Amino acid sequence: MTTRGFLLGKFLPPHTGHVFMCNMAAAMCDELTVLVCSLDSDPIEGSLRYQWMKQLLPHVRVIHHTKNVPQTPEEHPDFWAIWQRICKEAHPEHLDYVFGSEPYVVELAKVLDARPKLIDPERLAFPTSARIILRDPAGNWDMIPDAVRPYFQRRVVLAGAESTGKSTLAAELASALNTRFVPEYGRIFDAYRTEDWQSSSFTEIELGHRAMRQAIAPSAGPILIEDTDELVTRVWQSALTGTMPARARPSDLADLYLLLPTDLPWQDDGTRYQQADKFREAFQQSMKHELIEAGVAWRAISGTGPARLRNAMEAIEQAFAQGTDDEARKTASR
The missing domain is CATH 3.40.50.620 (HUPs)
Known part of the structure; x- marks a missing residue:
């Protein structure tokens, strides 16, 4: 029976x-x-x-x-x-x-x-x-099932021009915070693309990054680090095609953006585009404009080596300790 x-x-x-x-x-x-x-x-x-x-x-x-x-x-x-x-x-x-x-x-x-x-x-x-x-979701993270974790996660995205140390800092932050980071999907796409840049290329990059984030987030900690995201990809489309995308910004933007300055020397790793300082600085200004227009919380991070990691950690702690993103927007460097 x-x-x-x-x-x-x-x-x-x-x-x-x-x-x-x-x-x-x-x-x-x-x-x-x-x-x-x-x-x-x-x-x-x-x-x-x-x-x-x-x-x-x-x-x-x-x-x-x-x-x-x-x-x-x-x-x-x-x-x-x-x-x-x-x-x-x-x-x-x-x-x-x-x-x-x-x-x-x-x-x-x-x-x-x-x-x-x-x-x-x-x-x-x-x-x-x-x-x-x-x-206290973060304090009881081991009691939250993987499927539920992304709901409570705080996302931190590293933004900035080429050769500003985003990939290095992403790995360092993930290690310091005992979490995982989402690599830049655009670099993977660029390494194997077979046609010139066009609008559909960046749509595909955004979809790829989102899919990578969704696959990584359940196994990450209370804070998820991302090396660029869909918002940063919009600025890349403008820089490489000369036109800002007509599609709307994503609705699920990150909780905090860390903008890395161009104070590190440019290094060619085989995927670089903007060797001239004027192009890197133009990208930075476009990125700042996009962050402000999107109304997101962001901080400008300076320093090199351990100082840069320390400054990034302090920015994250301050932003999330406030319990709101409003103060982060007010005090962000312009």
Whole structure:
């Protein structure tokens, strides 16, 4: 006989304890249904949490409930009858078990004519909660599943003309912050391109960089470093074709941009274009203009060697310690 289990939660956000609980429940029955419950007022959109849970539990039936309903018995005299109806609509078949880590599981199982199965109510296996994650994502990074991490990540992009040390600093920052960095996809594209630069070339570079970022982000730390991005690529298109792209700027721009100056000597690595100082400086001015027009937070980083790394680290710490990007915009070097 097939045994059926049921588990519901807000998963606001999903954490490793949730995944453990769902996987354990799935191992204790033949068919498990997980109901993701969301309200319009939730700080993280319900549809996003639903997609996360589907991604985290590919072997489980995941359903999304979106109606605004009472959350505690004190809110409505028919609280349990309301939730009985919700659960039966989501799972019309007879249920054998109701799983969860909270005491309400006992009463919910009773109204659904099922057996309650509490899983690690003291949270010994994974000592965390959604509230703890929301309060300090970076401090509880190991409790956030890979699929959820990009939502909480802060992105730092290195911008600047050729031969300003972006690639070197990206690797140094990633090491210092115990994270990963996204290499410049445009360099890869340029090394193997077979035609002259055109608008479609830069669209392809932007798509490639975005795909690389999406592939790297889940395994990175709370801060993701990027060697250029789509915004910087727009300036490169203007520099190499003479025309700024007509396409709109990306909506998901980075949290902080670090603009590296042209105070390092130009070095030809086989992919360089702008040896003359006037071209590098023109690029810098265009980059500054684009950063200002985009309304993003940015800092100009100076220094060489260890001093440059130290200045970049200080800029990151100051920007993110403020909890807002507004101050970073106000104090950015012009």
